[in-house]
Amino acid sequence: MPTDDIRWIDDRGRDNDYNPPELNPRGIIMEAKCPHSATTVNCNDCRMSALCLPMALQADEIDRLNRIVERGRPLQRNEYIYHAGEPFKSIYAVRSGAVKGFTVNDEGVEQVTGFYLPGEIFGMDGIGHPNHINSAVALETAAICEIPFSRLEELSTQIPSLQRHFFRLMSREITNDQQLITMLSKNSAEERIATLLTSISARNARRKLSGSRFRLPMSRADIGNYMGLTVETVSRVFSRFQKQDILSVDKKEIEILDLDRLRSMANT
Amino acid sequence: MTSIQDYQGLEHAVEFLTPRLACANHLPFVWTGRETEPSPAGVSLLCPSRPCAGFADAITTEMSLKREFLAAGQTIESLLLRGDPMRQFNAEQLTELVFRFCTGFDLADTDLGCRSIALTPEYCTRTNLALVKGLAFNFVELHLDASIAGPDRSIAPMERAATLIGEFAGLGLHCRIRLSADTDGGFIERLTTTLMACDCREIEFIPSPPPLRRGGNYRIGRPVRQRIARLLQEAGYRLRGDRDFTNETGPGNGLRYGEWGFYDGRIQTWLGLGPAATGIVRRHLYRNARDIDAYLAKVKEGTQPVAEWSEAPVLSEPACEAAQQLFCYHRLPGNTDPETMANLEKPMARGWLRTEGDSYSLTDAGIDNLRTLCRDLAHRRHPLD
Numbered sequence: 143m144p145t146d147d148i149r150w151i152d153d154r155g156r157d158n159d160y161n162p163p164e165l166n167p168r169g170i171i172m173e174a175k176c177p178h179s180a181t182t183v184n185c186n187d188c189r190m191s192a193l194c195l196p197m198a199l200q201a202d203e204i205d206r207l208n209r210i211v212e213r214g215r216p217l218q219r220n221e222y223i224y225h226a227g228e229p230f231k232s233i234y235a236v237r238s239g240a241v242k243g244f245t246v247n248d249e250g251v252e253q254v255t256g257f258y259l260p261g262e263i264f265g266m267d268g269i270g271h272p273n274h275i276n277s278a279v280a281l282e283t284a285a286i287c288e289i290p291f292s293r294l295e296e297l298s299t300q301i302p303s304l305q306r307h308f309f310r311l312m313s314r315e316i317t318n319d320q321q322l323i324t325m326l327s328k329n330s331a332e333e334r335i336a337t338l339l340t341s342i343s344a345r346n347a348r349r350k351l352s353g354s355r356f357r358l359p360m361s362r363a364d365i366g367n368y369m370g371l372t373v374e375t376v377s378r379v380f381s382r383f384q385k386q387d388i389l390s391v392d393k394k395e396i397e398i399l400d401l402d403r404l405r406s407m408a409n410t
Numbered sequence: 411m412t413s414i415q416d417y418q419g420l421e422h423a424v425e426f427l428t429p430r431l432a433c434a435n436h437l438p439f440v441w442t443g444r445e446t447e448p449s450p451a452g453v454s455l456l457c458p459s460r461p462c463a464g465f466a467d468a469i470t471t472e473m474s475l476k477r478e479f480l481a482a483g484q485t486i487e488s489l490l491l492r493g494d495p496m497r498q499f500n501a502e503q504l505t506e507l508v509f510r511f512c513t514g515f516d517l518a519d520t521d522l523g524c525r526s527i528a529l530t531p532e533y534c535t536r537t538n539l540a541l542v543k544g545l546a547f548n549f550v551e552l553h554l555d556a557s558i559a560g561p562d563r564s565i566a567p568m569e570r571a572a573t574l575i576g577e578f579a580g581l582g583l584h585c586r587i588r589l590s591a592d593t594d595g596g597f598i599e600r601l602t603t604t605l606m607a608c609d610c611r612e613i614e615f616i617p618s619p620p621p622l623r624r625g626g627n628y629r630i631g632r633p634v635r636q637r638i639a640r641l642l643q644e645a646g647y648r649l650r651g652d653r654d655f656t657n658e659t660g661p662g663n664g665l666r667y668g669e670w671g672f673y674d675g676r677i678q679t680w681l682g683l684g685p686a687a688t689g690i691v692r693r694h695l696y697r698n699a700r701d702i703d704a705y706l707a708k709v710k711e712g713t714q715p716v717a718e719w720s721e722a723p724v725l726s727e728p729a730c731e732a733a734q735q736l737f738c739y740h741r742l743p744g745n746t747d748p749e750t751m752a753n754l755e756k757p758m759a760r761g762w763l764r765t766e767g768d769s770y771s772l773t774d775a776g777i778d779n780l781r782t783l784c785r786d787l788a789h790r791r792h793p794l795d
Contacts, residue, residue, distance in 0.1 A: 313502050313504070313505035316541055316544035318540075319544055324577055328577070
């Protein structure tokens, strides 16, 4: 057996300093810095820290926040983060992947209430209520940080900037939701789709990703449900935007060719 | 020193409806901890016009302090943000305020409650209104200053604000219009017509001194008032009090009037928060310190900022009840107590009241003098009268 004071190299060229990669529950090797990995991620070096709760914090404050964050294994597609009616205990941050929020009415019909991308906080529908009003499910493999709300509240009393930032995030979420509801009640199908695409574009740009070329994590059916449109209308609008050279579409891969025109359609 | 102009929203001064005898500034009753109070409570937050550093934190603290005024299990049904809230709260502070309200009190599980916020047209942006709607406010109280509106003054900003409010389904509109003797009658008519078209549920015309001259009668002329009243009544609005028109169906015979306007009389406890705010707790009236700095200092040291309590019970006196009936419904039932009726002999002789079947109703002259009538009536039993 190799010992620490003998330098060895194996047949793959790996030496003493090599750290074996972690395996996910499916036995797939994951790199230590993979965003889906739960074991080595820390708020201090998370790629989403500039968008998420740590944004307003100093280094030592981020450490204190990091201690209350719980990170479980990555979630697979269609795996639930929480169900409607479950007691509200935590809010959540998307570290990677994408999440869909939805409600189910008395007739069992699902209504999509929002899409959450990396760096975004969700689960705030439970605040002020004993239980979650919506359900949240992963749209693709996703890594989620869970922040127990009582501990966040306690920490916020000690770190005023955290409290302010948290309520800033909450007010932005509330405002965006309401503006969407208002938009749905009066805008055309093209204007609604344009609003969604410009929103995703802006959210990607905030993460320093391309705002003009991205992959839609949600299905056409989910988009239709969210926008109050049939899936056929959604497909027709995408085709129309392609013919008008506003978009280039290849299944879920989107390239925005004329962002200015899309923005003016979205009234933004 | 704080002046009354710092408190937009105190126009509903109701000295005539709530006679009081100031006493020591301590709670005039003692909770045993076994009290229950089945009727819901309301919260009325009065925000000064002058921006005050630390106001948002002070209100959050006062909310915790005022919890001791509620009986165990007493729920909150209404929340009124009055005065100039957007001068004191930015978006995240407003969100936190509502969050603290939702988590700090037991909220009544009903759709009957009123959750309103006072806004001026400059603050009626799509973003602000989206937040207000998202925070579950169901009314905007739009404050308009028309005290020096000439005939060529544009109503465009007011119309824009009212139209934008209408874009948010479920967000109702109440309007408070400040007028003076200098306000052009044609302008009022144009504004009123526009507000009716925007489905404004309540329009109140508040007389104020003309800013450009002092003294004299500052009420708008009677012909203008009559023209506006006719315009509104033909559109289905009815008059409450002496200056408030509404097309809403009220709570039957349970309407009351207080410093926060007309409200459902089922709510018998009001927590008034903020400087100069008034509250009613167990039928006793209190008022917070009027001076903003004194208010902030008291809250910062963790003590109730109440400056005075009324010793006299305010809700159960027959004379006060009669004053409320006259003010809210312009009528008195025929079985009103004899002593109150004796006090109404002079107003009747003046032609302010007339008999109608087995009840009494106000004449136009009575409505014109309603506040005087109610004040005299309510104070008749006051020991200082």
